[in-house]
Amino acid sequence: MTFTISHLFLQHYWWIIISLLASFLVFLMFVQGGQSLIYSLPQNNLQKKMIVNSLGRKWEFTFTTLVTFGGAFFASFPLFYATSFGGAYWVWIAILFSFTIQAIAYEFRSKPNNVFGQKTFDLFLFLNGSLGPFLIGVAVATFFTGAMFSLNRMNQVHWATPWYGLEALLNVRNLALGFAVLFLARINGLLYIINSVDDESLIKRSVKRLITNSIPFLIFFLYFIVSLLVSKGFAVDSVTGNIIIEKFKYLHNFVEMPVVLVLFLAGVIGVLSGIGITILKKSVTGIWFSGAGTILSVFSLFLIAGFNGTSFYPSIYDLQSSLTIRNASSSLFTLKTMMYVSFIMPFVIAYIWYAWKAINRTKITEGEMNSDGHAY
Amino acid sequence: MIENIDLSLVDWSRAQFALTAIYHWLFVPLTLGLSFILAIMETIYVRTGKEEWKRITQFWMTLFGINFAIGIATGIILEFEFGTNWSNYSWFVGDIFGAPLAMEAILAFFLESTFVAVMFFGWNKVSKKYHMVSTWLVAIGASLSALWILVANAWMQNPVGMMFNPDTARNEMVNFWAILFNQVAVDKFLHTISSGFLLASMFVLGISAWFLLRKREDLLAKRSILVAGVFGLLSSLLVAFTGDGSARRVSKVQPVKFASMEALYEGKNNAGLIAFGILKDTNKKIGEKSVKEFAFKIEIPGLLSVLTGGDKDAYVQGLADHMFGNEKLGIISVPDKIQRGIVARDALTSYKRAKLINDTAQIEALKGVFNDKDFHDKYFRYFGYASINKPEDVIPDVTISFYSFHFMVILGFLFIMIFSAALYLLFRGTIADKRWFLWIALLSIPLPYVAGELGWILTEVGRQPWIIQDMMTVSKAVSQISTGSVITTFILFAVLFTGLLISEISIMVKQIKTGPKH
Numbered sequence: 001m002t003f004t005i006s007h008l009f010l011q012h013y014w015w016i017i018i019s020l021l022a023s024f025l026v027f028l029m030f031v032q033g034g035q036s037l038i039y040s041l042p043q044n045n046l047q048k049k050m051i052v053n054s055l056g057r058k059w060e061f062t063f064t065t066l067v068t069f070g071g072a073f074f075a076s077f078p079l080f081y082a083t084s085f086g087g088a089y090w091v092w093i094a095i096l097f098s099f100t101i102q103a104i105a106y107e108f109r110s111k112p113n114n115v116f117g118q119k120t121f122d123l124f125l126f127l128n129g130s131l132g133p134f135l136i137g138v139a140v141a142t143f144f145t146g147a148m149f150s151l152n153r154m155n156q157v158h159w160a161t162p163w164y165g166l167e168a169l170l171n172v173r174n175l176a177l178g179f180a181v182l183f184l185a186r187i188n189g190l191l192y193i194i195n196s197v198d199d200e201s202l203i204k205r206s207v208k209r210l211i212t213n214s215i216p217f218l219i220f221f222l223y224f225i226v227s228l229l230v231s232k233g234f235a236v237d238s239v240t241g242n243i244i245i246e247k248f249k250y251l252h253n254f255v256e257m258p259v260v261l262v263l264f265l266a267g268v269i270g271v272l273s274g275i276g277i278t279i280l281k282k283s284v285t286g287i288w289f290s291g292a293g294t295i296l297s298v299f300s301l302f303l304i305a306g307f308n309g310t311s312f313y314p315s316i317y318d319l320q321s322s323l324t325i326r327n328a329s330s331s332l333f334t335l336k337t338m339m340y341v342s343f344i345m346p347f348v349i350a351y352i353w354y355a356w357k358a359i360n361r362t363k364i365t366e367g368e369m370n371s372d373g374h375a376y
Numbered sequence: 377m378i379e380n381i382d383l384s385l386v387d388w389s390r391a392q393f394a395l396t397a398i399y400h401w402l403f404v405p406l407t408l409g410l411s412f413i414l415a416i417m418e419t420i421y422v423r424t425g426k427e428e429w430k431r432i433t434q435f436w437m438t439l440f441g442i443n444f445a446i447g448i449a450t451g452i453i454l455e456f457e458f459g460t461n462w463s464n465y466s467w468f469v470g471d472i473f474g475a476p477l478a479m480e481a482i483l484a485f486f487l488e489s490t491f492v493a494v495m496f497f498g499w500n501k502v503s504k505k506y507h508m509v510s511t512w513l514v515a516i517g518a519s520l521s522a523l524w525i526l527v528a529n530a531w532m533q534n535p536v537g538m539m540f541n542p543d544t545a546r547n548e549m550v551n552f553w554a555i556l557f558n559q560v561a562v563d564k565f566l567h568t569i570s571s572g573f574l575l576a577s578m579f580v581l582g583i584s585a586w587f588l589l590r591k592r593e594d595l596l597a598k599r600s601i602l603v604a605g606v607f608g609l610l611s612s613l614l615v616a617f618t619g620d621g622s623a624r625r626v627s628k629v630q631p632v633k634f635a636s637m638e639a640l641y642e643g644k645n646n647a648g649l650i651a652f653g654i655l656k657d658t659n660k661k662i663g664e665k666s667v668k669e670f671a672f673k674i675e676i677p678g679l680l681s682v683l684t685g686g687d688k689d690a691y692v693q694g695l696a697d698h699m700f701g702n703e704k705l706g707i708i709s710v711p712d713k714i715q716r717g718i719v720a721r722d723a724l725t726s727y728k729r730a731k732l733i734n735d736t737a738q739i740e741a742l743k744g745v746f747n748d749k750d751f752h753d754k755y756f757r758y759f760g761y762a763s764i765n766k767p768e769d770v771i772p773d774v775t776i777s778f779y780s781f782h783f784m785v786i787l788g789f790l791f792i793m794i795f796s797a798a799l800y801l802l803f804r805g806t807i808a809d810k811r812w813f814l815w816i817a818l819l820s821i822p823l824p825y826v827a828g829e830l831g832w833i834l835t836e837v838g839r840q841p842w843i844i845q846d847m848m849t850v851s852k853a854v855s856q857i858s859t860g861s862v863i864t865t866f867i868l869f870a871v872l873f874t875g876l877l878i879s880e881i882s883i884m885v886k887q888i889k890t891g892p893k894h
Contacts, residue, residue, distance in 0.1 A: 057497055060448070060489035067452055068481035074459065075478035078470025078546075085456060086463020086855035093460060093865050096453050097872070103449035104876055107441055113886035115879040153728045154545045155467050157856065164857055330471045331541070331548040341479055348486050355490045355510070358502050374441065374496040 010335035011325045012307065014076035017342055019302030021069040022140070023295040026181060028062040029136070030192045030287070031055045033185030035102070035129025038122060041193075041209055046366060047202045049110075049375070052125070054196045054364045055189070056106040056376040061352065063103060075338050079328035080313055083157045087149045088139070088165025095135045102128035106376045129189075130182065137181030139165075141174040143305045144228055144250065146316035160317040173231075176224040183217035184271070184294060191274060191287035198363035207279060214275050229254070234314035236324055243311050243322040253304040260300045260307070267297030386851045388862040389461040394836070395866065396453050398829060399873040403447035403880075405828055408522060408569055409576025409611070410440045411515035414495075415508070416603055422508045432596050434499075435892035436580065441496060442883050446876055448489075453869070461862065465843055465853035472538050472549045473528055480524030488517030519569050526568055530561035532844050533835070534629045540756055542727045542746045547847070563625050567618035570611045571831065574791055575824035577608025578817075581798055583888055585817035588808045593891055601802055609795035616788050620683070626838075627684045627692075630845060633838035635695045636774045637781040638680065641667050643694035643702070649679035652782055655775055662699055663768030668775065695771055710767035713846075716754065717761030723751075760847045772840040780830040780837070787827040794820055 034055040042048035074081040085092050101124035108114045109121035148160040148167060161167045168174045190206045190213065197203070233249020236242075246252070254261040270293020278286035306312035306325050313323035329335065362368075369375060414437055421429035455477060459466050466473070494502060494510035502510070531537075537554030538547040549555065581604040584597040627634040639655055640647065641662075653673030660667040678688035685691065693705065701709030708716075723745055730738035745751050764770060798817065801807035807814070839845060843853040 057493050060493065063448065063452070064481065064485045064489045067455060067485055068478070070452075070456055070459075071474070071478035071481040074466065074470060075474030078474050079467055081459045081470060081474065082463040082466035085459025086461070086466065086857070089460050089855070089857050089861055089865075092456060096456050096460075097868065099452060100449040100872065103445045103452075104879075107445045108879055108883060111442065111883045111887070112890075113882045115882045116875065153732075156464050159857065162858065164861060330474065331544075333552075334471050334475055334549045337549065337552045338475055338478060341475075341482060344482065348482065352486065352490050355494050358506070359493055359497055361501060374438075374499075 005332075005336060005339075007329075007332040007335070008326070010332060010339060011329045013339060014072075014329065014335055015302070015306045015312070015325045017345075018069070018073055018076065019299050019306070020295075021065060021072055022302050023298035025062065025065045025069055025136075026133075026184070026298045027188065027291045027294045028058070028065050029133045029181070029185040030188035030291070031059050031062045032102075032129040032132045032189070033182070033187065034189030034193055035125040036133075036182070036186055037189060037209065038126055038129070041190075041202075041205060043201065043205065046369060047199065048122075049369050050197050050199060050202065050364050050366070051193055052106065052109070052376050053369065054193055057359055058192075058356075059102065059106055063099060066099065072338075076330055076335060077323070077325070077328045078330055079151075079155060080323055082155070083149055083151065083323060083328075084139075084147070084313060087157045087159035088142070088147060088168070089159075090163065091135060091139050091165035091168060095132065095139070098128040098131040098135070102132070110376055129185075133185040134178040134182040137178035138168050138174045140181075141171070141177035141224070142168050143302075143312050143314075144231075144233070145171050145173050146234065146314040146322075148317040149315050149321060150318035151321040173224060173227050176220045176227070180217060180220035180224055183213050183220060186213045187217055187271070187275060188287065188290055188294060191278060191290050194278060195284050195287045196360060196363055198365045203284075207282075210275060210278060234311035234319075234322055236309040236311060236326075238309060243314065243319045243324075245319075249310065250304050253308045253310060256308055257303065260303045263296050263303075264300035267293045267295070267300060269293065270296060382859055383851070385857070385859040385862060386854050388859055388866055389854050390850060392461060392862055392866045392869065393454075393457055395870055395873070396450055396457060397832065397836070399877070400447065400450040400454055401828055401832055402825060402877065403443055403450065404522075405572035405575040405824070406443050406579060407440070407447050408518050408572030409574065409607075410436060410443070410579065411511070411518050412573060413576055413580055413603055413607060414440060415512045415515045416607065417600075418508050418511050420603075422504050428595060429599070431892050431894075432599055435596065436600070437495065438887055439583075439884060442880060442887065444492065446880055449876070450873065461855050461857075462843070462853045463855040465848065467546055468848055468853070469535075469538075469547050469844060471546055472531060472535075472555065475549065475552070476524045476528040476531075476555070480521050480528075484517050484521035484524060486517075488514055488521060491517065522569050522572070523565050526564045527556055527558070527561045529835075530558050530564045531555055532842075533564075533839060534558055534560040535844050535847055540746060540752070540759070542724055542742065543731075545724065545728075560625055560629060563618060563622040567615065567622050567831075570614040570618060571824070571828050573611035574608055574615050575828060577604040577611060577795065578791065578820055578824045580604035581608060581795070582818045582821035585814040586888070587891070589811060589814045589818065594808065596892055598802065598807070601798055601807065605795055605799040605802060609792070609799060612788065612791040612795055616792065619785070619788060624684060630839065631693050632695065632698050632770060633772060633777065634684075635693060635698070636772050636777040636838055637834060638692075639668055639670070639774050639778040640680075640692060640694045641669075641696055643692055643697045645681060645689050645691050646678050647680040647684075647692040648675040648677045649683065650675050650782070652786065653778075655778060662695065662771065663766050665768045665771060668778075695774075699767060699771070710761070710764070710770055713758040713761040714764055714767065717758040717764070720751075720755045720759045721762040723755075758846060760842060760844070760849055760852075763849050763852050764841070769841055772838050777834055777838045780834040784827045784830040784834065787823055787830075790820075791824065791827075 034051060038048060038051060042051055105121040105124040109118050150158050187210060190210045194203050194206050229251040232245050232247050235244050235246035235249050237244050271290045274286040274290025274293060277283040311322035311324050315321040414433055417429060417433040421433055491510040491513040495514055498507050498510060536558050537549060537551035539550045541548050580600050584600040587593040587597040638650065651674040653670040655668040656671040657666045658669050680692050681688045681690040697707050699710050701707050701712060723742060727742040730742060797813060801810055801813060841849045843850045
């Protein structure tokens with residue numbers, strides 16, 4: 001039996017994969033969220049060490065997911081890769097820089113003769129923890145608010161501001177999503193620490209912090225979502241293929257794709273219930289609800305950014321240069337080849353889960369921190 | 377905008393990429409090789425049950441951990457720099473080039489990063505065998521990641537398996553297997569990973585020699601020398617064998633690079649192999665570039681002809697053959713290629729203009745031209761030549777190419793001798809007494825690093841001015857951002873990487889001096 005797969009199907013398939021990677025990335029940024037708390041959360045050095053070691057065993061998953069997100073975006077939507085990375089230079093460089101300093105900080109921080117001292121490497125962890133989620137949130141917000149670029153006939157990018165992406169920081173909605181992602185990462189970081197560390201006083205402190213981080217998260221998140229729903233969006237004219245401004249475009253996308261709306265609402269409920277059961281029922285499993293909720297809500301936000309005839313990377317400088325999943329994608333052949341490769345993902349997720357369980361079988365304890373095993 | 381390229385922007389972007397790549401390659405080969413050495417040592421531990429082998433494995437694993445993360449840190453920057461600094465490239469060939477990068481992440485990075493956590497933290501959490509398998513999976517994951525990035529790099533040296541699409545103004549993949557099994561990729565992969573194995577073996581050998589010099593950790597040192605000696609000798613032989621294959625391949629697919637690395641200006645029969653030589657400038661010129669000649673050389677007569685063409689009378693092409701053409705050999709001159717490139721570029725411009733005014737007849741006619749194999753083989757394959765200003769610009773830096781190649785080869789032979797001597801002395805039972813050899817082993821630790829960097833310098837400098845051989849020049853590939861931005865990020869990365877390197881070396885030295893846990 002033979003069947004043909006259309007280019008359009010594959011473009012949608014790959015946008016789903018990109019959206020999934022983005023949603024797992026935001027969930028896994030619980031590592032960054034936890035890092036952003038290393039000055040304020042622990043009461044003493046032992047608690048700090050427990051926090052760092054609990055997060056440090058997972059940092060590579062976040063890092064690898066970010067790399068995969070970049071690689072998959074390059075392979076499936078190379079025009080986005082070329083346009084955004086080559087134009088919004090400073091935003092991406094700042095993100096990269098913050099992840100580079102993270103990668104070595106865990107391994108080097110407590111090693112003797114590390115030249116710069118533990119304080120420097122802890123500062124690196126804090127900077128990555130704060131800037132990483134915030135800047136990724138700002139960058140993703142431009143999927144809805146637009147960026148300042150144009151493309152010529154050969155699809156070469158020209159960025160219209162001398163700030164090369166930093167101008168995104170002047171947009172309140174971008175900032176709102178940036179802060180929402182940062183506080184969500186902090187919430188997930190706290191929930192993860194509560195789940196993986198065996199220290200009552202640290203857990204109590206984490207629950208307190210959970211309340212103080214949930215409030216700003218809700219404010220920024222609600223502001224962004226409400227402004228998104230009432231804002232104009234960037235739609236593809238179904239007749240001419242031109243990009244047009246459409247009122248309430250993202251609201252329409254939710255209404256016209258009710259499954260996505262359900263996923264989004266389930267995601268929000270998941271995050272809230274993760275927070276709720278931790279605060280009210282003293283549960284330590286909040287991370288799984290909040291984590292699943294994070295994945296669902298980010299996934300659905302990406303779907304309304306790219307599906308239903310929407311430009312996922314609009315240009316507010318030259319509207320017709322805006323990128324859609326159709327005009328920015330790889331060829332049919334490449335997308336199809338990559339689709340076959342993507343079939344291995346369930347296997348990858350399975351072994352990650354298997355290894356994750358093996359390492360998390362026992363919680364981080366004071367005893368383990370004082371033993372002579374590998375510790376950060 | 378694009379036509380007026382700021383050369384300082386190109387040079388700074390190039391410098392930033394070179395900086396990142398050079399630093400990246402200071403850390404990755406040790407990860408590639410040491411992971412296998414760890415896997416071998418741990419396997420011996422699991423098979424024999426002797427705690428000493430566990431201690432040995434854990435000691436080298438500590439050093440592995442210090443080096444591992446920094447390779448990852450520099451790697452992520454390399455991946456994203458294709459977008460940030462080479463955005464025109466990313467579009468022009470992203471349809472082909474992005475796929476190996478994505479596969480690297482999906483098929484290799486997850487394997488590596490998942491099981492490295494088990495390797496470090498799982499000693500008391502998982503069974504012995506589970507742990508050993510994890511260590512092997514880290515090693516396999518590291519080599520797999522090298523495979524995909526080298527497939528991508530090989531494609532830049534020898535672009536295959538694609539077709540140009542004038543509608544999207546880019547090259548598109550039409551044959552995945554041609555890209556994966558590109559002969560340049562196969563050579564490059566085997567040569568590169570074996571050089572990583574060699575480097576790690578020298579690292580283990582050198583540090584073990586230091587322990588013997590200090591009369592410490594005798595058992596750990598000798599057992600480590602045994603593993604490193606065998607693994608290193610096999611790897612260094614493989615490096616030599618694959619290096620020979622690589623050079624032959626270069627002579628076929630990148631003959632200008634080959635002629636440059638041999639400093640061969642005039643092609644000839646019975647060409648000798650220069651074992652080593654010293655170059656000097658002459659009054660002769662090709663365009664504005666001075667022709668070099670040997671002030672001194674050690675030459676093996678006829679051997680270059682034998683190695684590249686199978687017999688000593690075989691003709692080896694020189695730079696002049698490519699610059700001015702050689703009718704007998706069917707080589708087209710550079711000016712001719714430039715003309716052909718211009719024809720291809722003009723066809724694309726006409727196509728875009730026809731699309732703009734919706735001239736359907738012209739669109740159809742030009743589509744036919746682009747789909748015509750003859751047009752592709754005679755004109756489009758020289759597309760990149762349209763942006764060559766002076767014919768001599770296609771000649772890479774001969775001095776850098778020549779010296780980097782020859783020093784690398786000399787070092788390669790030296791490594792075979794060092795590993796052979798180490799095994800010989802170990803089996804004679806006299807290695808601990810031969811202090812002169814222990815010093816040589818210790819002082820040789822930096823040499824494989826030098827050889828590896830020279831190899832990459834040859835690969836990348838020797839390909840200039842191309843980012844994709846014959847298809848696109850580096851200056852056409854660059855992102856149109858301000859030079860000031862690139863200078864700033866160059867300085868930021870230079871300071872950061874240098875700081876991290878200093879920190880890593882300092883930590884590593886301290887851990888070595890402390891020695892294994894008792």
